[in-house]
Amino acid sequence: MQSHTKKPRRTAERILDAALELLNRFGEPNVSTTLIASELGISPGNLYYHYPAKETLINALYERYEQALAERLGGAAEVDSVDAAWQFFLPLFEVVWQYRFLYRDLNDLLSKNRMLEARFQAVLERKCRAVEAVIDGLLRARAMAIEPAERAALCQCAVVLLSHWLNHEYACDPRHALEPGRAEATLARAVYHLLSLLRPYLGEQARLQLQQHA
Numbered sequence: 001m002q003s004h005t006k007k008p009r010r011t012a013e014r015i016l017d018a019a020l021e022l023l024n025r026f027g028e029p030n031v032s033t034t035l036i037a038s039e040l041g042i043s044p045g046n047l048y049y050h051y052p053a054k055e056t057l058i059n060a061l062y063e064r065y066e067q068a069l070a071e072r073l074g075g076a077a078e079v080d081s082v083d084a085a086w087q088f089f090l091p092l093f094e095v096v097w098q099y100r101f102l103y104r105d106l107n108d109l110l111s112k113n114r115m116l117e118a119r120f121q122a123v124l125e126r127k128c129r130a131v132e133a134v135i136d137g138l139l140r141a142r143a144m145a146i147e148p149a150e151r152a153a154l155c156q157c158a159v160v161l162l163s164h165w166l167n168h169e170y171a172c173d174p175r176h177a178l179e180p181g182r183a184e185a186t187l188a189r190a191v192y193h194l195l196s197l198l199r200p201y202l203g204e205q206a207r208l209q210l211q212q213h214a
Helices: 002-026 033-040 044-050 054-073 082-098 100-104 106-112 114-140 148-172 180-196 204-212
Strands: none
Touching (some): 002 100, 033 044, 082 100, 100 148, 114 148, 148 180
């Protein structure tokens, strides 16, 4: 009886894992539930038992993404140096990479999925609060100095880069930008670009720390 109750949960997770791989590889518009079922070697009816529609499946993947992001955003208040900021932002970009189909096809997804439309706005707000917390930590540590009037604009620029850098990478090299072998270099470049937004406000030692990541 116990194994019977666990089996649907395992199948549901397998479906999500396969769907995520296909969505990341081909993009959301090009992946059907039939393709996902075929990839797993199950019937479409078996897939629909767990996820009655493609939107249901997308929403389940979004739940995973949001949870992973929330776990990493919680460390913002502990940042007190450029090196610590690097270690904070890198996992955030890793989550974006792991669920890159969401960002690659973001406009289309938001236009047809009301749940994503509402909740992604909240994600942007949480990202902004996290960036503010990072800046506050660097200010307390005297690693940077910035006028209050400039702080809000800097936070928004950081959130834009954090949320849409993948689109830029894809536009620069559509055939190769999203290949798994590119992940490490792409993620490091993304973090460096984000932290470079802080460069005009960093102290000398903090700038040296940033330069070491170049």
